Amino acid sequence: MKKLLIANWKMYLSKVETINLVKKIKKLSVKKIEMTVAPAAVYFEAVSKLLKTGSIKMTAQNVAAYESGAHTGEISAMMLKEFGCRYALVGHSERRLELNETDPLIREKIKRLFEKNITPVLCVGETAKQKFSGERNQVVVQQLKNALSGIDSLVKKKLVVAYEPVWAIGTGKVVAIKDLEEVFGVIKRALSMLESEDYFNRQVLFLYGGSLDDDNIEQFASLDYLCGFLVGRASTNADKLEKIIKVLGSF
Numbered sequence: 001m002k003k004l005l006i007a008n009w010k011m012y013l014s015k016v017e018t019i020n021l022v023k024k025i026k027k028l029s030v031k032k033i034e035m036t037v038a039p040a041a042v043y044f045e046a047v048s049k050l051l052k053t054g055s056i057k058m059t060a061q062n063v064a065a066y067e068s069g070a071h072t073g074e075i076s077a078m079m080l081k082e083f084g085c086r087y088a089l090v091g092h093s094e095r096r097l098e099l100n101e102t103d104p105l106i107r108e109k110i111k112r113l114f115e116k117n118i119t120p121v122l123c124v125g126e127t128a129k130q131k132f133s134g135e136r137n138q139v140v141v142q143q144l145k146n147a148l149s150g151i152d153s154l155v156k157k158k159l160v161v162a163y164e165p166v167w168a169i170g171t172g173k174v175v176a177i178k179d180l181e182e183v184f185g186v187i188k189r190a191l192s193m194l195e196s197e198d199y200f201n202r203q204v205l206f207l208y209g210g211s212l213d214d215d216n217i218e219q220f221a222s223l224d225y226l227c228g229f230l231v232g233r234a235s236t237n238a239d240k241l242e243k244i245i246k247v248l249g250s251f
């Protein structure tokens with residue numbers, strides 16, 4: 001199966017920088033992976049025009065928990081759909097921590113995305129404090145359960161779960177392979193209990209994100225239980241991104 005690569009450009013790039021980067025990626029050979037970029041929403045129009053041809057897809061960094069109406073500053077799932085977004089991030093730790101996004105809110109966002117057939121990329125992960133106090137598994141399971149339990153027809157929906165330990169995001173520290181494998185097992189068990197193991201095997205993609213770079217991606221690329229990667233900072237640099245794409249394409 002092709003590895004999924006989500007380039008999360010956060011609030012790093014200007015319009016010109018975003019357009020130039022998309023143009024550069026379009027020239028690369030991305031056929032061996034599933035490549036998607038997550039620009040700032042204000043650049044959706046420009047980016048979606050550039051992506052009309054080729055296989056690169058667009059991911060949204062966020063979505064509103066509401067369907068429509070009086071919600072100043074929000075962007076609905078329907079609006080994401082209009083621009084052809086295939087995926088949308090939900091529960092990113094930067095939003096959980098900076099904007100106090102809670103599990104119930106994240107759950108509503110997931111529902112809105114499912115209603116529009118956009119695949120949620122549910123980000124879960126523990127803080128450094130939780131890691132050191134041995135709470136990692138409990139935190140991850142709780143985040144999954146709170147975000148997904150009771151969602152109608154979950155069994156029919158494609159879902160991406162991205163394990164992004166908070167202590168690894170933007171810090172230069174990556175997860176140890178042994179820990180990643182453990183967390184994969186924890187997530188698999190939690191979702192198998194929520195639905196079934198068959199659901200997990202057929203509908204769920206497991207990603208890792210946190211300080212991935214062109215010089216550390218290789219050790220993760222060969223792990224067969226890992227379906228892809230969420231890359232932040234390094235994905236805003238055309239040369240690093242090119243190397244990452246090359247490495248992922250070679251597995």
Ligand code: PGA
Nearest residue numbers: 169170210211231232233
């Ligand atoms: P990073 O961010 O690659 O800059 O650590 C990853 C993410 O937040 O998705």
